[in-house]
Amino acid sequence: MxxxxxxxxxxxxxxxxxxxxxxxxxxxxxxxxxxxxxxxxxxxxxxxxxxxxxxxxxxxxxxxxxxxxxxxxxxxxxxxxxxxxxxxxxxxxxxxxxxxxxxxxxxxxxxxxxxxxxxxxxxxxxxxxxxxxxxxxxxxxxxxAFLDWGIDQSFLINRAGDKTQVVDGGDIPFSVTxxxxxxxxxxxxxxxxxxxxxxxxxVEDAKVTQNQLLGLAKQAAPSKSWDVEHVALDDLTSAADKRLAQGLLDFQTFGPYLYRAIFGKENGGNFDKNDNALLGVKGKTEEEVAEVVKHHVK
Ligand SMILES: NC(=O)c1ccc[n+]([C@@H]2O[C@H](COP(=O)([O-])OP(=O)(O)OC[C@H]3O[C@@H](n4cnc5c(N)ncnc54)[C@H](OP(=O)(O)O)[C@@H]3O)[C@@H](O)[C@H]2O)c1
Structure with a gap:
């Protein structure tokens, strides 16, 4: 074919x-x-x-x-x-x-x-x-998760520099591209x-954690506070379940399920293999990830 x-x-x-x-x-x-x-x-x-x-x-x-x-x-x-x-x-x-x-x-x-x-x-x-x-x-x-979009839209970390919702401690590795x-x-x-x-x-550029992204963001924009709010994934998805049962079909309901897909232990958000070599995807070094973060939080 x-x-x-x-x-x-x-x-x-x-x-x-x-x-x-x-x-x-x-x-x-x-x-x-x-x-x-x-x-x-x-x-x-x-x-x-x-x-x-x-x-x-x-x-x-x-x-x-x-x-x-x-x-x-x-x-x-x-x-x-x-x-x-x-x-x-x-x-x-x-x-x-x-x-x-x-x-x-x-x-x-x-x-x-x-x-x-x-x-x-x-x-x-x-x-x-x-x-x-x-x-x-x-x-x-x-x-x-989209690395650039996820920062730009304040989904993986809050690019404004405060109140990032850090999920289950922030050290869970997940795949980004x-x-x-x-x-x-x-x-x-x-x-x-x-x-x-x-x-x-x-397809995977890198594996990152929220704490790593926050650290890179802090280096790139030290004048912002980078305060965090610690949240538990189970609490987020329980609240989402209640909203869903009420028929509330908005991002406040669906966002926590996206977090579950990224951070959940059972959900495969940290790929155990990738097809980069076959597909010609180069992936990113730590320095290149840092550049992406810098570009989107400045
Ligand atoms: N991994 C991640 O972190 C992540 C983040 C965001 C999105 N995504 C996924 O990436 C994919 C693309 O999302 P996106 O955010 O790039 O999309 P988007 O910008 O919201 O929209 C893409 C395009 O969809 C077309 N469209 C909108 N409504 C339509 C309709 N009723 N019928 C037909 N076409 C319609 C429009 O094209 P025209 O006006 O040209 O027709 C629009 O430009 C989705 O599967 C999304 O779930 C993944």
């Missing part, structure tokens, strides 16, 4: 922009972008952009005709919008589907059960089922279709 014609969906998003850059620069791939009808996203260069109705399998299938692979970087809030996309890819004869995962280890059964991931698990299960009986294959890309390295991983999958067929690949 070889992959030449690639469609990217969600190309204007936070991760999508990086994947777009990487794939648009690849002379061995032809890139096409699918954009939602009504989206105001714009794209540099001469990449073909097609507006589609995500509510219509027929409209999507027409846009996917002749394509070898679909890469989806659709937003967390609209994962279910991939349902039609998967069926359209199947009917258009697409060979490889990479769904919008790009985070926690969803091969881990405890992580699969976390409520925040149910829409991703639905898509995952459908792709596995399709691959059993058709020629459409899948690859799931797991990269742990920055957006550009995730994009390298996606390119690696597309250029190694046989080796990445019908499986998850693990």
């Amino acid at each position: 070889s992959i030449k014609n690639v469609v990217l969906v969600g190309a204007s998003g936070c991760l999508g922009v990086e994947v777009f850059k990487r794939l648009a620069a690849a002379s061995d791939l032809n890139l096409k972008v699918l954009r939602r009808n009504g989206s105001t996203s714009t794209f540099p260069g001469n990449v073909q952009v097609v507006d589609v109705d995500f509510g219509s399998v027929e409209s999507l299938a027409a846009a996917l005709a002749g394509q070898d692979a679909v890469v989806s970087t659709i937003s967390s809030e609209h994962i279910a919008a991939q349902k039609n996309l998967v069926e359209a890819a199947l009917s258009a004869g697409v060979k490889r589907f990479i769904p919008s995962d790009f985070g926690s280890n969803l091969a881990n059964e405890a992580t699969q059960r976390l409520p925040v991931f149910l829409p991703k698990i639905d898509i995952r299960n459908r792709l596995i089922e399709i691959a059993k009986t058709t020629d459409m294959t899948y690859t799931f890309v797991y990269n742990g 920055d957006l550009a390295s995730v994009a390298d991983g996606v390119y690696g999958v597309l250029t190694h279709p046989e080796e990445t067929k019908n499986r998850a690949v693990y």
Whole structure:
């Protein structure tokens, strides 16, 4: 199997922009972008952009005709919008589907059960089922927490410099990858279709802890206080369970489950292997991690 014609969906998003850059620069791939009808996203260069109705399998299938692979970087809030996309890819004869995962280890059964991931698990299960009986294959890309985004959005540490929620003491190692390295991983999958067929690949820049990130942040921006609030993961997810039972479906409810996926002992957030060498992902030295932290907390 070889992959030449690639469609990217969600190309204007936070991760999508990086994947777009990487794939648009690849002379061995032809890139096409699918954009939602009504989206105001714009794209540099001469990449073909097609507006589609995500509510219509027929409209999507027409846009996917002749394509070898679909890469989806659709937003967390609209994962279910991939349902039609998967069926359209199947009917258009697409060979490889990479769904919008790009985070926690969803091969881990405890992580699969976390409520925040149910829409991703639905898509995952459908792709596995399709691959059993058709020629459409899948690859799931797991990269742990986004290092750059996680600091920028004050998710891994609070970049403002105070009240970082330090989970269970802050010394739990977890896998992180920055957006550009995730994009390298996606390119690696597309250029190694046989080796990445019908499986998850693990991409990892480094293993870090919250205390390590805080230490690096302190060095980079010593004038900020870097105060912390110690929290217990079990307390956070118990509170989230209560909010979920009340039907409160917001980040305050889902955030703790993301923490569980990253820090939970049972959840596989510290990868025990990675596919960096196969995919051409370089990883980061401690100095390079420090540079990323510095860039985002200054
Ligand atoms: N590992 C981590 O730490 C981490 C952190 C954040 C996100 N993620 C994951 O990375 C993936 C991408 O997330 P992101 O934050 O980059 O996404 P995002 O910026 O929120 O959005 C990505 C794109 O999705 C498209 N989109 C939005 N609503 C849509 C809809 N209803 N139908 C079709 N397309 C729609 C838009 O593209 P157009 O306007 O061009 O159509 C948008 O630019 C997700 O799977 C997310 O869970 C992981």
